[in-house]
Amino acid sequence: MAGGRNFISSYPMSPSTAVLTFLARHGRDLGVIAEQAEDEIAAMNMAIGAWYTGARAMVTTSGGGFALMTEGLSLAGMLESPMVVHLAQRPGPATGLPTRTEQADLELALYAGHGEFPRIILAPGNLTQAYACTRLAFDLADRFQIPVFVLTDQYLVDTYYNVEPFEIPKTGPLRYIVKSTADYRRYTQTEDGISPRAIPGWGDGLVVLDSDEHDEQGHITEDLDLRVQMVQKRLHKKLPEIQAAALSPTLIGPKSYKDLILCWGSTLEVVKEAVTLLTRKDLALLHFHQVYPLHADTAAYLKKARRVILLEGNATGQLGKVIQLATGISIERKILRFNGLPLSVEDVALKLKEHLT
């Protein structure tokens, strides 16, 4: 809510549904439109329609539901519509283990949607980060006019514990909407690729969006030079700023580490405790709460270490692959867990010991 969200449309799917039910229950008091769509395809297209008209919209779903949303995700990419996707992971493929946990949809979020367009993927490690990341997701989505993911999993969304009160901002979220003038063009070329976004009904201009390739006005075009300019605008020109806004991974433990364990998302607290249990002065933990694009310092953290161990809740080491893409560094030591259960501190400590001896 601190992110200014006022619209959610989704189709129930474990373990993501609590977000929809909470907002439906409190929608009237909080000024949120909450709609259960007929399917995830409708949910995504409704959310894009809501952003178009000036709402701050999100969808909440899990793997199979998100698979249906990918068509609409690509639409958001083409329209340069902001979008916030809460993707609560559970083990797949297909129906998988509906009430269990896994971290296997990072690559799905990363590559979902036909065509090429930028995106950001956040992966909070605990409830406090979940609050901060969701708030940030709305700001990033609105600022860059791109889809932003909040990637959680069954373990994180079903976790309850006491937290310090969240820091509620004194001022409302920054809004990036402009009042249109009569000569308004939705896709005006700019240096950073971000065109001022107006909404229908505010100002004298017309707001024209098209899923086809379009001109600055927003109308359909087959001008192939313009096509190249538009790809550069919505993709290449935005990337430097998106990269600069990337969150740095959190280093926990001695700065002069020799061994480094990497993890992302919901495994933070368990791995942190396991590392503490080992009481080694040369072991540190590097946790990623933004998994795409990776912060520019990532390579430097890895190069400093004698041994790097990657811990993930999936079968192939998906963050490892993202890291290799970004830095060229291949991580050989992996602790991968994909039996549907959350990690246990003892188990992680034991596995770490095996790798470190």
Added chain:
Amino acid sequence: MNTNTFDMGRIDIAWCPGCGNFQIRKAVMAALTELDLDPRQVVLVSGIGQAAKIPHYIRAHVFNGLHGRALPAATAIKATNPRLTVIAVSGDGDIYGEGGNHFIHTIRRNPDITNVVHNNMVYGLTKGQASPTSQRGFKTSVQVAGVFLEPFNPLAVAIALDGGFVARTFSGDVDRTKEILKQAIQYRGYALIDIFQPASHSIKSIHSSGSRTTPIISTPPTTRPTVKPPLPRP
């Protein structure tokens, strides 16, 4: 017929000469003009297809989204800013085929939007395959032995779901189409207007294939609109 406010002047239009889409465009612009609406308060939402290009040829806000997905976007646009006049306009393949599930549930949801469907009983943009409303026996490049499915009846479906405003017109009768459009736009709730229209490119394919569907194009169906009176809403 005054269409000035919504007319974009001299523009390039990608439809085939003689296509019924031109008449539908004229009727829509005239209806909006006669209702004294300002282009700045009108949003045209469409999907993909020949019909779905229409928002590019009318001066208003445009949300030209994905094939089959006009209705969810239109619903959310209206919900987010109820002061806007929202018209979802697309073809039979788009609304009844790819978007069939959205069609059913939008009637149930009953948002205050107008849904104009250009029903030419054929896929125009992809060159002549059968649509959900194609008649039995219609031969195409895919339905080589002729369509053998029962055509989808959108009006029966809408009425069965208690749709409050359900109409059918013929694109050739621009005046009556315009009048029905005006009623539909003023109706508070979901209004369906299914407009029979000839697709000029498919006439050729129908003639050359000797299909039994020729009468649909050459003899327009009844132009008497089937309008169900609005139901009182709670």
